[in-house]
Amino acid sequence: MSNLTPMMKQYKEIKEKYKDSILFFRLGDFYEMFFDDAIIASKELEIALTQRDAGGNEKAPMCGVPYHVSEVYVSKLVEKGYKVAICEQLEDPSIAKGIVKRDVIKVVTPGTITDMNVLDEKSNNFLVSIYFDNLGVGLSYVDSSTGEMYTTENLGTTNDLYDYVLDELGKIFPTEIICNEKFAENKKVMNIIENRINPYITIYDSDLTSNIDWTIKITNHFNVNSTKNLGLTGRMYSILSTGKLLDYLYDTQKDSLKHISNLEFYNSAEYMIIDINTRTNLEIHETIMNREKKGSLIWILDKTSTAMGGRLLKKWLEQPLLNIKEIVKRQQIVELFVNDIITMDKVKDCLRKIYDLERLISKISYGNCNARDLYSLKISLDRLPELKELLIQSKNEIFIELGMKIDSLSDICELIENSIVDNPPISVKEGNLIKEGYNEELDDLKKANIEGKQWLANLESKEIQKTGIKNLKIGFNKKSGYYFEVTKSNFDLVPNYFIRKQTLTNSERYYTNELKEIELQILGAEEKMIEMEYNIFQDVRLKVKAQTNRIQRLSKQIAKIDVLNSLAQVAYKNNYVKPKLNNRGIIEIIEGRHPVIEETLSDSVFVPNDTLLDNKDSLLQIITGPNMAGKSTYMRQVAIITLMAQIGSFVPAKEANIGIVDRIFTRIGASDNLSQGESTFMVEMHEVANIMKNASKNSLIILDEVGRGTSTYDGLSIAWAIIEHIATNIKAKTLFATHYHELTELEDKLEGIKNLTILVEEKGDEVIFLRKIIEGSTNKSYGIEVAKLAGIDEKITNRANEILFQIEQNRKLTNSNKKSQSNHQFDFIDYKKNYFLDKINKLNIQKITPIEAINILYELTEEASKLKERTQNE
Numbered sequence: 001m002s003n004l005t006p007m008m009k010q011y012k013e014i015k016e017k018y019k020d021s022i023l024f025f026r027l028g029d030f031y032e033m034f035f036d037d038a039i040i041a042s043k044e045l046e047i048a049l050t051q052r053d054a055g056g057n058e059k060a061p062m063c064g065v066p067y068h069v070s071e072v073y074v075s076k077l078v079e080k081g082y083k084v085a086i087c088e089q090l091e092d093p094s095i096a097k098g099i100v101k102r103d104v105i106k107v108v109t110p111g112t113i114t115d116m117n118v119l120d121e122k123s124n125n126f127l128v129s130i131y132f133d134n135l136g137v138g139l140s141y142v143d144s145s146t147g148e149m150y151t152t153e154n155l156g157t158t159n160d161l162y163d164y165v166l167d168e169l170g171k172i173f174p175t176e177i178i179c180n181e182k183f184a185e186n187k188k189v190m191n192i193i194e195n196r197i198n199p200y201i202t203i204y205d206s207d208l209t210s211n212i213d214w215t216i217k218i219t220n221h222f223n224v225n226s227t228k229n230l231g232l233t234g235r236m237y238s239i240l241s242t243g244k245l246l247d248y249l250y251d252t253q254k255d256s257l258k259h260i261s262n263l264e265f266y267n268s269a270e271y272m273i274i275d276i277n278t279r280t281n282l283e284i285h286e287t288i289m290n291r292e293k294k295g296s297l298i299w300i301l302d303k304t305s306t307a308m309g310g311r312l313l314k315k316w317l318e319q320p321l322l323n324i325k326e327i328v329k330r331q332q333i334v335e336l337f338v339n340d341i342i343t344m345d346k347v348k349d350c351l352r353k354i355y356d357l358e359r360l361i362s363k364i365s366y367g368n369c370n371a372r373d374l375y376s377l378k379i380s381l382d383r384l385p386e387l388k389e390l391l392i393q394s395k396n397e398i399f400i401e402l403g404m405k406i407d408s409l410s411d412i413c414e415l416i417e418n419s420i421v422d423n424p425p426i427s428v429k430e431g432n433l434i435k436e437g438y439n440e441e442l443d444d445l446k447k448a449n450i451e452g453k454q455w456l457a458n459l460e461s462k463e464i465q466k467t468g469i470k471n472l473k474i475g476f477n478k479k480s481g482y483y484f485e486v487t488k489s490n491f492d493l494v495p496n497y498f499i500r501k502q503t504l505t506n507s508e509r510y511y512t513n514e515l516k517e518i519e520l521q522i523l524g525a526e527e528k529m530i531e532m533e534y535n536i537f538q539d540v541r542l543k544v545k546a547q548t549n550r551i552q553r554l555s556k557q558i559a560k561i562d563v564l565n566s567l568a569q570v571a572y573k574n575n576y577v578k579p580k581l582n583n584r585g586i587i588e589i590i591e592g593r594h595p596v597i598e599e600t601l602s603d604s605v606f607v608p609n610d611t612l613l614d615n616k617d618s619l620l621q622i623i624t625g626p627n628m629a630g631k632s633t634y635m636r637q638v639a640i641i642t643l644m645a646q647i648g649s650f651v652p653a654k655e656a657n658i659g660i661v662d663r664i665f666t667r668i669g670a671s672d673n674l675s676q677g678e679s680t681f682m683v684e685m686h687e688v689a690n691i692m693k694n695a696s697k698n699s700l701i702i703l704d705e706v707g708r709g710t711s712t713y714d715g716l717s718i719a720w721a722i723i724e725h726i727a728t729n730i731k732a733k734t735l736f737a738t739h740y741h742e743l744t745e746l747e748d749k750l751e752g753i754k755n756l757t758i759l760v761e762e763k764g765d766e767v768i769f770l771r772k773i774i775e776g777s778t779n780k781s782y783g784i785e786v787a788k789l790a791g792i793d794e795k796i797t798n799r800a801n802e803i804l805f806q807i808e809q810n811r812k813l814t815n816s817n818k819k820s821q822s823n824h825q826f827d828f829i830d831y832k833k834n835y836f837l838d839k840i841n842k843l844n845i846q847k848i849t850p851i852e853a854i855n856i857l858y859e860l861t862e863e864a865s866k867l868k869e870r871t872q873n874e
Helices: 006-017 035-045 067-079 158-172 187-196 214-222 236-253 276-281 297-301 307-318 324-339 341-352 357-366 371-382 384-392 397-404 410-419 440-467 488-493 513-545 548-574 595-600 631-646 680-694 712-730 741-748 783-790 794-808 835-841 850-873
Strands: 021-027 030-034 050-055 058-066 083-089 102-108 127-132 136-143 148-155 176-180 200-204 473-477 481-487 499-503 507-511 580-582 587-592 609-613 620-624 655-659 663-667 700-704 733-737 753-763 766-775 813-815 824-826
Touching: 006 021, 006 050, 006 102, 021 035, 021 067, 021 102, 030 035, 030 050, 030 067, 035 058, 035 067, 058 067, 067 083, 102 236, 127 158, 127 236, 136 158, 136 236, 148 158, 148 236, 158 187, 158 276, 158 680, 176 236, 187 200, 214 236, 276 663, 297 307, 297 548, 297 595, 297 631, 307 357, 307 548, 324 341, 324 397, 324 548, 324 580, 341 384, 341 548, 357 371, 357 513, 357 548, 371 384, 371 410, 371 513, 384 397, 410 513, 440 473, 440 513, 481 488, 481 513, 507 513, 548 595, 587 631, 595 631, 609 631, 609 766, 620 631, 620 712, 620 741, 631 655, 631 663, 631 700, 631 733, 663 680, 680 700, 680 712, 712 733, 712 741, 712 850, 741 753
Parallel strands: 021 083, 127 176, 176 200, 580 655, 620 733, 620 753, 663 700, 700 733
Antiparallel strands: 021 030, 030 058, 050 058, 083 102, 127 136, 136 148, 473 481, 481 507, 499 507, 587 609, 587 655, 753 766, 813 824
């Protein structure tokens, strides 16, 4: 390092402090990267890799990007999973003695990026902090781009705590996580997080921070006397996770973070819990197949006009309410809009013209805003008086109350209106930002600048007359300043007092003492004017920043009005109904519809279905019927209607009375988790185990084809035992779709079980799925008919029918393939008549747990394998 040039030595010293980041090192108008950082950045950003003398005959790989477009490149690197440390010049290079002072002013990470051009406007960008030990866990998270910060905690056993964290992370879906070593010890949980959420993860040593008083750090930041003021009394784990989160923010952002001014503690038990599997299965935010918004539930519901409203709707879908009174408050406003579509449309029109207030004020608070951001804020505030008046003039008490709560922020609007020009430039250091009349001294400078331009015009005209050079022009560039330009044909007319400045191919440039004096006056005025405009702009920015809390409160009010207006638009357009709500455990839906599928059907009409789930006669419904007939659609729509009702939305039905549920669980479809060494069946059993462990009598469970991932009678027995456990122990409202027709016998054996089936019309060889749910059961799956519909070769489906007939007759099967020279004989063992079924029937199923049932089944499977081997030998 001793042989390095002074600048490279400075670079190395700064880089040593930020080993995990790509260092953007400011050199003039560029951010340069060197050594390994340059090699990585040139590849990731697809920019040229060059070299620079590092000293001692060493050449340093180098690449760079212009400082004024650096945000684009920083964002690209962060999106690819890198941290970027921004190293700025801390003094003016023109007056610095020796090496310019430099230091890192900010570290941009996936969870702290604030560039509005990169972020999804209707999604939060959360950074999560987790503090975990064997007794409890604290989880805090922040969106630096909006200023929102939340915290929660949970106490319990280790496995329960990990499940809790996974549920919360599935809701938050952070782009970055910081966690202590104790949490990261569980490699299985970390693998799930990496595979399902894929955040940037930083693990810190708990011992390194054990002596820090996090309470002081928190109270200092939020400017409160005690954590009691933040609702954190006795909440040690929330304090630990929040303290570490603030520590990380200050370490990376190097800023006061004034816009992060409120911490909201919440108890997850106050909201419906939806685990990550259920979110995926119900396609709440994106489709399973293509991971697109189109085709998801939010695609139907999101008609919001503002970015704040879009983010709030997403949050409501992640945290449906349990309190009926709070749900009804939302319903009432949705209903008012539905019944007054003129007001609904006018409010929507007002909201359309409001920019993202949350992210604007965060940008202003950070100090990286430009004049256009202030102008956007002013345009947004211009809409508030109209919105406020619309609601107040509605003559409805609820609307009037909403309108009265709106702070029009007229003082801020007036400040920006008076100070910032309309449609200002992007740069804040090149002038033309401030309106005439706002600052008298600036106006005088502008006047002098205009007069200077007139002096130039007069001087040019005078010299043309004196010299006789008719095409004489006064020009300007930043390097040379002002000059007279004379073409070759007029060289003989150049007077003696013209002083040569620059020689070009076809012309010469000159200056005079008079031109030099005017130049000094003009450039001096321009430089002073630009500096003054920047200082005035900064003063206006600070005045707006001082009102951060007011603007954030306003943005929350606007977001709420926007979401409720959006739900009203959807309800009105799609003929949704306001659901009744109850705490009696009854879910009754008349002519319910799946909101997404009915929207996407183009060549047919959606067939509605009724639903009745209660705590007595219809606690658990076993649904049989063919594939593709609508079982999964029916079950999903019940879950989605319930979820929609609990966010305050109207629902797709003729009538609905929804009993509040604490959790929705789903087990739908089959998938391998090969990265963790788990088969389809193991994944299925893990998900079912989670449901059995966490479901309560107030939960709604959706189970589709449980047990199909293993052999027929293993699967049947597991499904049977699970149904019994739910019906007799958990007593959760459950929809259970299956092709195990034997399970329908449970209707006569256990209280609360009801059989449902899908109507099918058979016309000869043709099968028509009527998609209507009725009471009853079927012993046909129509699998071969579905195979025909899917396009399976007719020879295969015909042969399948032959084999099916032989199996159903309990005969030995002979496969005579006419294209083959040999015959193949298949043996069929009728399991229903052998001793294995007798052994199962003798079990006291009501007294064994699902785990015990699986162990017994394993033993039976081993015996069956030995018997099969012996039979084949014989």
